[in-house]
Amino acid sequence: MIDEFPKTYEPKVAESKWYDIWQNNNIYKADNKSDKPSYSILMPPPNVTGILHFGHVLNHTLQDLYIRRKRMQGFEVCWFPGTDHAGIATQARVEKELQSKNISRHDLGREKFLEHVWDWKEKYGEIIIKQLKTLGISCDWSRTIFTLDDHASNAVKEVFIQLFDEGLIYKGKRIINWSPLSQTALSDEEVEFREVNEHLYTMRYRFVDNPREYLSVATVRPETIFGDVAVAVNPNDERFKHLIGLKVIVPLVNREISIIADDYADPAFGTGCVKITPAHDTNDFEVGLLHNLQMINSINPNGTLNEITGEYNGVDRFEARKSIISKLKEFDLIEKIEDYSHNVGFSQRGGEPVEPYLSDQWFVKMQPLAQKALKVVIDGEVKFHPNHWIKTYEHWMTNIRDWCISRQLWWGHRIPVYYTTEGKFVAAHDESEARTKMGLTMDHPLVQDSDVLDTWFSSWLWPLTTMRWMEDGTKDSTSDMKKFMATDLLVTAPDIIFFWVARMIIANEKFIDQVPFKNVYFTSTIRDGIGRKLSKSLGNSPDPLEIIKKYGADAVRFTMLYLSPLGQDVKMDVDVTAQDIPSMEIGRNFANKIWNAGRFLLMKKSELTTIDDNSLDILSTADKWILSRFNTTIDEIDKALNDFKVNDYSKILYDFIWRDFCDWYVEIFKIQFYDSDNDAYKSRLVNFALKIYDDILKLIHPIMPFISEEIYHLTNKVSDVVSISQLDYPIADKSMIDSDIESSISLFQKLIEEIRKLRSELNINHSVKIPLIIATQNESLLVLLNELKKVISNFARASNLDIITNYTKGENTIASVVRDIEIYLILEGNVDTAKEKERLLKEIERFERNIKGSEAKLSNSNFVDKAPPSVIAYEKEKLESMKETLIKNKTNLESLN
């Protein structure tokens, strides 16, 4: 037995063993023809370049918790996994690799380059999946999809064409966020704003008519003066009203531009005059459109100034800024330079400052699509947890902007738009369809758009493509969709609420007129002990695989949930030098506790010769108590998980198993067990405890799958084909919940704790047993105490225990009172009277204070009139009891004199 059940739990062995067995037995495969009610979750696709971080750990643990639990509760469960192709990240990775061999993607050409990317994907794309498996998650891997799979690509193409034909996709020249490093457009979400300390330069724009006078114009980007086409002042600004329509000269550039009137100019900011550079600033672009201004681009795609800037042609934008400033100074065109801090956008990928850039891009018109997607969230068809995210969602949806979906990359879904040499274009599945649509002959030459779509343009179809929509070339519902749409839960980080969550709702509503999921759980952001996000560059992000190796997957899973309150960030104490997370001990120690409780019960079982006896007819109060606590616990777990309070769930489990089951019940069990020499009774008792223990394993299985499976097989000796994850989850039996018994045992616990405290204060060693007398006049308490006599005697380390109705305190006796119960410890030596007096006086003082408070309360007519009767009754009872206790304590004090 001991050989089979080692002293400590070794996660490594169990983890590799069971995951393979589960996979080989295909037990997590979902059946879309099943009659069972369905429960499904879409896994947020990790990207193929991804490696496992703690965000994944938390996110997937949560999903697995719900999936495993629902599976055990009899649902046909499906967890849809997959990865996305991560356009920029993947392409950048491969380009970097090629660069080390001095090859650029242009050297290879599009086709060859893409071959390289696919090779890379084949080689490394599965890494994240393998890593996820170490967590023990139970998704249906047979359904794994990739966003560039044929059917997913079909869906993307189909959707693009439909939206194009409906006029919801259009091509436009707009200011977009441009990444000079990757040389592609970025979405708003791929731009991170950071406060930067720069300078505000006030330049002199001299009047054409009167060059001795000038207009002061402030800017932080003097290098954009080559794109200046106007200076705007506020039409109501008295200082400048008379100047509107006059012309000024752009410094250095010497171009004549007009002074125009526009509300955009804020009289209170800077000089009140703002230069308008429509090709290099979003607001200026709007002003430019309104006033029909020229759009002059002065920057190249790689972030250098272009040919129109003359001597600065080819000079980097920031270098150019420096030389332009010194040149301006030279000509006395700078009035002043002030320190200035403001927000600048940086590319999330490359980290370089983003350039607002005027270029031709494809956009989705979002406003017509947003209405319904907002409604389903407001109406609660899609619920957010925590629900305060609704406000953020609402704000975004009501101020939604068009979505720039084109990317100047090669890796991704190529835009299905075909152009004629004459500049006509149309969206189509292929060239021949394009020709038909445009009414051209079949030999008319066409060119396909060279750009690809934003990766999110495939991710927003994730609910559809995971369920294999468009696999057969039609938009009909698939078998998966019939069974599993809408899915039940989506677990994701709040920072992609717009990128992804909102757009999935939009797409589902648009294309199949159904919500994609009913609940969205927004996970916590994981931070280190001093509140910083975990990041590789800070070195505060240990490799989860190492942490799992050290503490075990179950321990990591449990600890993550234990530390994750709904709607708040998780703080973990990261040890940067050791790359360790010491809090993981919480889960590891808990796993070990569970392990050892099982080990103990099995040891006891193996000591018995009697054949199994499962009758449950002679339950003690303690047995009934643990049953009551067990059923209460199931009930509380149900509530917590229904409300998505996962850390409540883990704390409820932790407290029940450690405190109630191990600390109290197993200890009582020992006494009941050792006290009997009736093997039949012992057998019944062990089986009773093991039954609860097995149910406990089922309760923890969703969060600790490996250890629960491992122990279940040790306690039940079933074959590997059987998995605890396919057994029935315990259901709360309310008839077993007995609040009287729970409060009785709780009083018993108070009694034991008081005796232990007295012994500890008296420095009585654990091995020393002394006589104990317990007195109470409460009849029902006498019955309870007598039933628990052996237990009390043992827990209290009593050499002899008398339970009586009255006791007169003698010599060398320490006395205390717990509610209606008097405790007397008979010492061998003399009592330290001074110390004892002090203790009793403190106790007397406390009760006098409380009695005074209680009496004041009860004599307050407002309280008696207005408080609910139950509160008053309780208060009266309490007062009586406290008075009695006070008297007993006073008597005890007197006896010391």
Added chain:
RNA sequence: GGGCGAGUAGCUCAGCUGGUAUAGAGCACCUGCCUUACAAGCAGGGGGUCGGGAGUUCAAACCUCUCCUCGCCUACCA
């Protein structure tokens, strides 16, 4: 500027549809235990004017107002 959230023990947090004898837990700390499941453990202990102030109420950590501090998201102020 707008929105959201947080402030309770040295640290991390529960408790917040107002009422239960001393406001809880884990970690850390102190004391005593190798008590035959577990030292990754057992038993006990110290430590809190519940961010400040005002109000509502018989009763406030919890409700209202206000102020302070700190996070996060969001916004085009050159």
